[in-house]
Amino acid sequence: MDIFTSLNEQTTYSSTQLQLILAAWVLTSPFDKSNKVSLETGDVVEDDYDKRSIYALLYSIYRTVGQVKDEHGELYEFTFNTWGYSWPSAWGESPINASEPQKFGQTAYSGLFHFSDLKSYINERDGKVKIVEMGCGTGAGANHICHNILPNCTYQPVDMQSAAIESCQRMFAPALDGRLAPLHADCTKLPMDDESIDIVVVNETHVTEMPGVCGTEDQEFFNSARRILKKGGYLTWGNAIPDATWQPCFDYLKSIGMRKVEECDVTKEAIKAREDDLPRVNIYSDHVLDKFWGFSIPIWGKKRRKEAELALKNFYRHPGTNLYNDMVDGTDSYKVVLFQKL
Numbered sequence: 001m002d003i004f005t006s007l008n009e010q011t012t013y014s015s016t017q018l019q020l021i022l023a024a025w026v027l028t029s030p031f032d033k034s035n036k037v038s039l040e041t042g043d044v045v046e047d048d049y050d051k052r053s054i055y056a057l058l059y060s061i062y063r064t065v066g067q068v069k070d071e072h073g074e075l076y077e078f079t080f081n082t083w084g085y086s087w088p089s090a091w092g093e094s095p096i097n098a099s100e101p102q103k104f105g106q107t108a109y110s111g112l113f114h115f116s117d118l119k120s121y122i123n124e125r126d127g128k129v130k131i132v133e134m135g136c137g138t139g140a141g142a143n144h145i146c147h148n149i150l151p152n153c154t155y156q157p158v159d160m161q162s163a164a165i166e167s168c169q170r171m172f173a174p175a176l177d178g179r180l181a182p183l184h185a186d187c188t189k190l191p192m193d194d195e196s197i198d199i200v201v202v203n204e205t206h207v208t209e210m211p212g213v214c215g216t217e218d219q220e221f222f223n224s225a226r227r228i229l230k231k232g233g234y235l236t237w238g239n240a241i242p243d244a245t246w247q248p249c250f251d252y253l254k255s256i257g258m259r260k261v262e263e264c265d266v267t268k269e270a271i272k273a274r275e276d277d278l279p280r281v282n283i284y285s286d287h288v289l290d291k292f293w294g295f296s297i298p299i300w301g302k303k304r305r306k307e308a309e310l311a312l313k314n315f316y317r318h319p320g321t322n323l324y325n326d327m328v329d330g331t332d333s334y335k336v337v338l339f340q341k342l
């Protein structure tokens with residue numbers, strides 16, 4: 001059993017299934033010579049994992065673990081699968097409540113709407129804009145936008161993971177009276193009509209990961225966004241990716257008729273967010289690992305627990321891990337960018 005490649009994005013795994021999957025991963029440890037997880041930094045190289053498997057595991061785990069307390073005793077369910085950043089002082093006062101456990105995720109989504117050109121476009125339409133989000137995860141960001149930023153918008157969050165879309169249906173859609181309509185789909189093949197959408201949101205979607213290139217999936221992803229956008233509509237996109245990948249993506253977007261309006265670098269604020277979020281992530285990681293009895297299997301349980309902890313924390317860009325170090329040394333940068341369809 002290889003949890004990095006074998007799970008399926010069409011499936012929501014139950015608590016019992018997760019127990020068995022993780023126990024099988026522990027029991028196959030003696031035969032596994034691949035050493036996929038670096039025991040120093042938690043790094044798992046791109047070729048050694050499949051994002052569909054990793055997210056299938058994570059979203060089912062978040063659902064199974066349910067509500068937990070943060071370091072201040074605030075209850076929350078882990079729904080923002082987002083590194084986020086602290087609100088840049090250059091943007092004025094932060095609109096986010098400092099006691100909110102997932103404040104950096106909320107900040108990332110609010111930040112996508114801080115651009116003055118985008119605000120003008122929305123105001124000219126009395127806030128009645130149609131939004132599609134590509135790679136929405138559980139839809140926690142979509143929910144935040146619908147309630148706190150754009151109370152008159154309609155929002156269709158899309159993700160390829162069925163467990164994530166089920167969480168969105170369960171937790172967020174009912175209170176929004178049809179304004180939030182989650183969809184399970186691959187965003188390179190969106191079903192919406194051509195030129196029907198005002199704003200496309202992309203927040204930390206796991207594309208554009210290959211250093212120095214805008215790859216085939218990335219191009220298909222951007223083609224989809226461009227196709228569904230109305231003329232004059234906007235793509236607002238934030239992520240931490242290899243620094244060398246931004247320019248090839250910008251060049252590709254330009255080549256398909258998308259004009260870059262604004263670009264903000266928030267890497268410094270993203271590093272700060274990971275440092276400020278350290279206690280919460282430590283508590284959450286312990287919760288997850290304590291939940292699975294497979295990790296108590298003698299000898300191999302302890303080894304796999306360490307690997308799982310490091311891989312999980314690396315995935316969260318936790319201080320000391322490879323992905324955190326990549327932001328500190330400039331290999332990766334976190335940017336928030338706005339493009340307009342010409």
Ligand SMILES: C[S@@+](CC[C@H](N)C(=O)[O-])C[C@H]1O[C@@H](n2cnc3c(N)ncnc32)[C@H](O)[C@@H]1O
Binds near residue numbers: 081135136158161204
């Ligand atoms: C790091 S998570 C971010 C989720 C969410 N945007 C958030 O910030 O909480 C990346 C998400 O992108 C989704 N994703 C990546 N490629 C996708 C694609 N081609 N189509 C649909 N979803 C995709 C993954 O399934 C995953 O849920």
